[in-house]
Amino acid sequence: MEELSQVKDQIKEFVEDINDPKSLELLDLLATGKMLRSKLILKIAGISQQSIELCAVVEMIHAASLLHDDVIDEAYTRRGKPSINALFDNKTSIMFGDILYSKAFTQLTFMDKEIAYTISNAVTLLSVGEMLDVDLTKDFNISYDKYLDMIYKKTASLIEASAASAAILANKDKDAFALYGKNLGLAFQMIDDILDITQDSSTLGKPALLDFVEGKVTIPYLFLYQRVENKEYLKSLYKKELSAKEATWLKEQFKSTNSLEDSIKLAQDLGNIAIKSIVNYNNQDLVYIMESMINREF
C-alpha cells in the first residue's frame, strides 16, 4: 500500500515539527508494524490529507504505547528488532513515548472535536488496560469478564476509536464502524493469545507458552481451567518455566477439552459480529481484513 508510506512521511513531518534531533533519530529506530489501524482508517475514510493525518496520529499513539509497554514488560525486542529500551535505556523509552503521545494530542487539537475526544478517550482506556493486564498477572485469574474488559481496553479500544474516527471523517455511521473496530480488536487479541500456544518459538520470535509463564491467563487457559479435571495441577504450572513433559500435558489438555478449538471459534464469532455490523456498507476490504485474520493456520 503506497498510502502507508504517505502515513510514514506524515509521522516524520510531525516529529520534525518538534525540532529535536534526538527524537528524529529515535523515530528512525522504531520498527514498523503492519499498520493495521492505518489500513482500517484508509479503507473506511479513503485517502485525503485529513485521513493521512489521522493515521499518523493513531500510529504515533500506538508507537508511544508500545514504547511504554516494552519498559513495563521488560521486552528487549520488538518485531524482531531491538527495542528502544534495549538500544538506549528505559528512560529514553519513557521520554520518547511521552513526546510521541503529546505531539499526537497536539495534532488532534486541529481536528474535529469528536475525533479528538474519541481518540484521546481511547488512550485513557488503553492505559487503564495496561494496568489491568499487569494486575491480572498477580494471581491466577479465572474471570472471563475481567479478561474481556482488559483486552477491550488494552487492545480493542484504540482500534475501535480509529474505525469510529474514520467514519466521522467520512460521514458514515460512527456506531457501526466502532462496533466493527471493537470486535476486530477483541478477535485480534484472542488470536494473538492463541498463537502463543499453537506456534513454535521461532515463528513467534519469543518462547512459546510465554503468556502463562508471565502470569497471563488468556482465553484458552480460561476455557481449560473450567474444563480440566486436575485444576490443581494446572494451577501448579502457573508462572513456571515449563519442562517438556509439562508443556506436552498442557497441549494435550487443550486438545482433549476443546479449549483451543473453542477459543478459535470465539474469535471467529467476534469476527463475524464485526463483519455483520458493517454489512450495509458492502466494504469488501474490511471483510477481507477480518477474514484473513481469523481464517488461518493455528
Next chain:
Amino acid sequence: MEELSQVKDQIKEFVEDINDPKSLELLDLLATGKMLRSKLILKIAGISQQSIELCAVVEMIHAASLLHDDVIDEAYTRRGKPSINALFDNKTSIMFGDILYSKAFTQLTFMDKEIAYTISNAVTLLSVGEMLDVDLTKDFNISYDKYLDMIYKKTASLIEASAASAAILANKDKDAFALYGKNLGLAFQMIDDILDITQDSSTLGKPALLDFVEGKVTIPYLFLYQRVENKEYLKSLYKKELSAKEATWLKEQFKSTNSLEDSIKLAQDLGNIAIKSIVNYNNQDLVYIMESMINREF
C-alpha cells in the same frame, strides 16, 4: 486558598470518570505540591467552572510528568512522601502517569481549541526538556544556551502555557501573560538550582550539592566554570560524591567569583521582566507570587 480544594475535587471527579478503582487509590497517594500553576491560572482568569477545570487539567499533567520524572531520576521520595514508584513500582508510575496525561488531554477536547493546543504543545516541550536534561548530564555542559533551552522546555513551558491559557479564558493579552509565565518559570528553576547549593540537606529533603553529583551543570556552575582559575579541578569534581574539603572549596569559589550572587541576580532580573510584561494589568497578586519567589534568604 479555598479555590485550591475546588481544584482537588475537580481532579478527583475527572479520575472518578475513568471508572478504575486503582486509579482513584493511586490519586489519593499522590503528594500535593504548592499548586503554583493553579494559583497563577486563578489569579489571571478568576474563579469559574472553566478555570477550575483548566487548573485540574494542568495539575494532572504536572502530576503525570512528575510520575515519569521519578522513574527517570530513580527518586523514591516526592515532597517528603514516598513516591508511587517507591510504594508500588516503576510500572505503576509509568501507567498511572499515562492515565493522568490522557485523561487531561481528553478533558482538553471540551475546551477552547487554542487552549487545548497551547497546553498540549507545552507537554511536548516538557517531554523534550526532560530528555535534554538527561542528555546534558552525560558530559560537563558549558553552554548557557543549552541550559536555558532545557529549563525553558522542562520547567517554564507548562507555566507559560498555564498563564497564556488563563489569559485566553479571561480575554486578556495572551502574549503578555505568556511572557510573565515563561520568565516566572525560568526564575523558578534557577532558584531551585541555587537552593541546591545554598541550603542544607535537612531543609532540601535530599543531599546538598546533589545536582553536580548527578551531572547537572546548573546556572551557578556555569558562571563558576567561566570564572574559576582552576577549571580542571572543578571538572574533576563533576559527578563525584564530594568530600567535606571539596564541598568547602566549591562554596568558597562560588563566593569569591560572585557566581552564586550573579545567579541570584539573573533570576531576579527574569522576575522583573515577568512583572514588567503585565504591568498594564496592575495585578498585585501576580507581582506578589513573583516577588515572594525571588526575594528570599538564599
